[in-house]
Amino acid sequence: MIGWDALAWVLALGGFLMVRHEFSLSERVWITAATYVGAAVTLQVIGGFWTHLYLGRSKIGSFDEVTSLGTLVLGISLVLGATSFIAAPLFSRGIVVVMPMLALLIMAAGRWIFRATRGEDRRRNVEVPGVPALVYGAGDAGHQLAGLVDHSADPPYAIVGFIDDDPSLRFFRVRGYRVLGRGRDLLSVARRTGAEAVVLAVSQASPQLIQDVNDECTAAGLELVVVPPVREMISGRLELDKLRAFNVADLLGRRPIETDLSEIADYVAGKVVLVTGAGGSIGSELARQVRAFGPSKLVLLDRDESALHATKLSLDGNGLLDTDDTVLCDIRDREAVCAVFSRLAPEVVFHAAALKHLPMLERFPEEGWKTNVLGTRNVLECAATNGVQAFVNISTDKAADATSVLGQTKRLAERLTAWYAGQTGMRYLSVRFGNVLGSRGSVLDTFRAQIGRGGPVTVTDPEVSRFFMTIPEACELVLQAAAIGRPGDVLVLDMGEPVRIVDVARRLIEESGKDIQITYTGLRDGEKLHEVLLSAGERGQGTEHSLITQVSVPRLEPGDLLATHADLVQVEGALPMQGNVAGKGVR
The missing domain is CATH 3.40.50.720 (NAD(P)-binding Rossmann-like Domain)
Structure with a gap:
């Protein structure tokens, strides 16, 4: 990543000079531009280690990492821009304004390619594919589940598609997996895709929804697996080993209990x-x-x-x-x-x-x-x-x-x-x-x-x-x-x-x-x-x-209660069901 980020500055300079100046710069400006790139790369490496960007602070290509990267590049552009305006008045202003943005774009593109390629490689390299499964629910839980399956070395399920009751998600894709239908299409989609299991990824599913999905799965011979409610997870994060078979507790619903x-x-x-x-x-x-x-x-x-x-x-x-x-x-x-x-x-x-x-x-x-x-x-x-x-x-x-x-x-x-x-x-x-x-x-x-x-x-x-x-x-x-x-x-x-x-x-x-x-x-x-x-x-x-x-x-x-105790054992010790206690009205 250090090498790619350093190359990004060089590529950004080359791209800018080719489009803006067609490389027709004086020798002094060339030297100044090269000095700018050298300083930018140096500050990039120093700042990357100082902020732990290159020491595993965030997952490569994650939102947190790209945010840290953008902050670092912005800081470099401000420092070098101010220095250039003071030390080299004839320096091309476009370089200090446009080039950092191009460099950041190239850095981010490299990370995107890395994430995309790595994800596809992991999918292809699974030796024993998991059970073909439809995921019911394309919300947050569904996204987490798809990410876990994609990044697991030995996933228990192979996702064949998603089901969601929201009609606006008809063409929606979750990490490349397409939403293939709504809840009413569950059985037809399962037959078409060869699914053998259904993963219910709705963390606040109602008891009726859970029971209905279970009835359909049972009738079709499909295994029903549920994502546990948030209270059963650690910090709300889903883990593959937390997936479990539908059980009696799921009939009660999944209302979050909040206490002061x-x-x-x-x-x-x-x-x-x-x-x-x-x-x-x-x-x-x-x-x-x-x-x-x-x-x-x-x-x-x-x-x-x-x-x-x-x-x-x-x-x-x-x-x-x-x-x-x-x-x-x-x-x-x-x-x-x-x-x-x-x-x-x-x-x-x-x-x-x-x-x-x-x-x-x-x-x-x-x-x-x-x-x-x-x-x-x-x-x-x-x-x-x-x-x-x-x-x-x-x-x-x-x-x-x-x-x-x-x-x-x-x-x-x-x-x-x-x-x-x-x-x-x-x-x-x-x-x-x-x-x-x-x-x-x-x-x-x-x-x-x-x-x-x-x-x-x-x-x-x-x-x-x-x-x-x-x-x-x-x-x-x-x-x-x-x-x-x-x-x-x-x-x-x-x-x-x-x-x-x-x-x-x-x-x-x-x-x-x-x-x-x-x-x-x-x-x-x-x-x-x-x-x-x-x-x-x-x-x-x-x-x-x-x-x-x-x-x-x-x-x-x-x-009042004790005074009438004798009346409560009149018939073989039976407690009266319709009467009252000394007129006080038990019921």
Whole structure:
């Protein structure tokens, strides 16, 4: 590159003199011109090393490198131009004005030829061509993917063309690969080009688009590969080894979750934070995320010693359980809970302990009452008595228009939290969201176990749908909600579009490669066909975060609840589904 840049100055001088003067210059001007070129080349080499241009500062031919090159040439032209005007008044002014531009043009042309030739050589020199693939999406992700394939010594895919739904890109080319059609032309283009795979390079693809493309690929026997969302990449840069097969998480969509780290840190950093249900899926992930904000102490509380041990081990690799930051305690035991609060003095509480399996609670409603209602009341009472500044009750979408024991008990927990917020004036609030994908005992566990046994996979109804979110996304938004919530709020997380359970089952069956049947068992007692995030009488209000909505629930005084406990076990311990608690209106 040094030799080419030096030659560029000579060629620029020759071209200028031939066109402008036809080489008819006096001997003195020839000497001056040669001196100018010699000085320019010298400054080019010195400046190139000083700015690291020739030491690998930027990729050859990249925008950054050409920008640095242009800056260097401009500097040389200004220095030599000023010197020439002062030292040689009769010097051709055209040389100092036009020649640097010609030199820069020649330098850039050489780099363009280098990049173009090198790229073609790499394509030709691939010993084992990759799988012929169509790329769906000619945007930024598609450009990155094409560049990676072109510059890889052993690319897994050989791009045969692009597909994009934008009609204005009909003749568009991405690094020489042409856009061959729109999404509706996917199968015909695949047959025409001999594609064996489709790479979905749309980083914010909707669940419906992903499902539609997957259905087409499955029907045609094409492999579907997806570019991961930005949150799964490093600094937003795509890597070939990050491409992966379409999985269940892709059904949820790819909304970026943005959180204000400073707001979260303000109420967590340096505080004593207690997480109930820390052995569960949500509780353990909350503990992991809270730990990153530097609390003075993170207390893990659970009644399951094995789950508590697993969480502690995942946090710091210490499984001895001999420190006071791991607490074995059942939230049903009020005295034990209050003793923990009195001894450890937590300032922030995340209450994730609960019984959550809907069919079991329909069979044993009294157990749901003891844990989800009385247990929550115990934690709230001990928190208020011991001066807890912030209390976050983890709720569920089943609390909206509750038809099940689970929903009604969690609804009561929300109302109790609101009452304690009113009594203390502290930030006591609830956060409501839907099913968490991959949590312990979730539908994924059930389906995978059924697939492992050879089937069938049981789904209640072909149209049943649920809101889903991944565990990290849910916990991240819980932390953000707690930062912006006000006392007594119920904050509802935007769960995106609901997903049909049968689509999740089909995706898992496809991943297994097995021939598994799906059978429909019918909705169970208390179960809805479609969940909602807000009750019919609730009116959501926006918050400063686009994915969090605020609603209000009527407060429920603990005394009113306890006074009617005897009425809740009238029929074989069943929690009444349609009645109310002492006229207070459970629903």
